[in-house]
Structures are given as C-alpha cells and as structure tokens.
Amino acid sequence: MLNKTGPIKVLLSEQMKISVFRKEHFNAAHRLHNPNWSDDKNKAVFGKCNNANFHGHNYELIVEVSGEIDPETGYLIDMKYLSSIIQEHVTEKFDHQNLNTDVKEFENLNPTAENIAVVIWHILRKQLNEQFEIIITLYETERNFVRYPSSR
Numbered sequence: 001m002l003n004k005t006g007p008i009k010v011l012l013s014e015q016m017k018i019s020v021f022r023k024e025h026f027n028a029a030h031r032l033h034n035p036n037w038s039d040d041k042n043k044a045v046f047g048k049c050n051n052a053n054f055h056g057h058n059y060e061l062i063v064e065v066s067g068e069i070d071p072e073t074g075y076l077i078d079m080k081y082l083s084s085i086i087q088e089h090v091t092e093k094f095d096h097q098n099l100n101t102d103v104k105e106f107e108n109l110n111p112t113a114e115n116i117a118v119v120i121w122h123i124l125r126k127q128l129n130e131q132f133e134i135i136i137t138l139y140e141t142e143r144n145f146v147r148y149p150s151s152r
Helices: 007-013 039-050 079-094 113-127
Strands: 017-030 055-068 133-139 145-148
Touching (some): 017 079, 055 079, 055 113, 113 133
Antiparallel strands (some): 133 145
16 A cells, blocks of 8 residues: 555655657558649659659657646556547548548648658647647658657
8 A cells, every 4th residue: 555645645746747659550652742843843852752653651650748647547648548549530541541642631731751740740739638748750761750849
C-alpha cells in the first residue's frame, strides 16, 4: 500500500511535464508536382518523385504528446485512446491511398513529407485536448524524415 504522504505523493503533486510517443505505419502513393510549372521544371525540381504514374512509400509516423501527468491515473494520455485517434483519423484515411487523388487535404496541396506532417498535425490537433502539445515526426524513408512543428 502506498503512503500518500510519502515521496510518491510529493512527486505527484509537482507539475511534471512529460512526453509519450506512439508509432504508427501507413503505405501511400503520391506524386510531387506543381501544376503551375512546366513538365521540365517539375522534373528538374522533383526528379523521380514527379513520375506521372506516382510512386509509394512505407511511412513511419511518430506522434509525440507532451503535457502534465494526471495525478488520478498516472497517465499523460491513455495510449489506447491515442492509438485509436491516430488510427481513425490518419492511418485509415491515408493507408493504401493515392494522396494526390484520394485524400481531400491534398487536392490543392503538394503531398511532400513536409506537407503531410503539417496535415497530420492539424488533423490530430482537432482531436486532442488543447492541454497537450503535439509534435509529428514522419519518416518517408529510413534516411528522410520531417518534424512538425520544428523545435527551432
């Protein structure tokens, strides 16, 4: 049995900011293309990513949620709940889709890794309590990834 006046109680009474992380995965196709540019300029800027037949990635998504520990639960956020929010509003929407043609957020937005991360942040921001800070890290490949918002 815990002593409610001992060190555990003192720790829980301090406002401790902490971060939790949830990793999810989705596969999606896209084409990087600016319709205001010529084909030559698109090819020069985007290279193979401008392929008219699209190309795909196995995206790794890491959602970082930061805030204060709830003294009643000991959680920052219930990870099952966080996972379900990500699954429902991001993974199910993006997985095995062509981002350019199947996802409304990219109808007029080039689906670069940067823009995908920002879109995901906005989707999740609407779903999670404002008390939480959210950072999105999106791996397009093992070597290429973006973070939003930037820590700098």
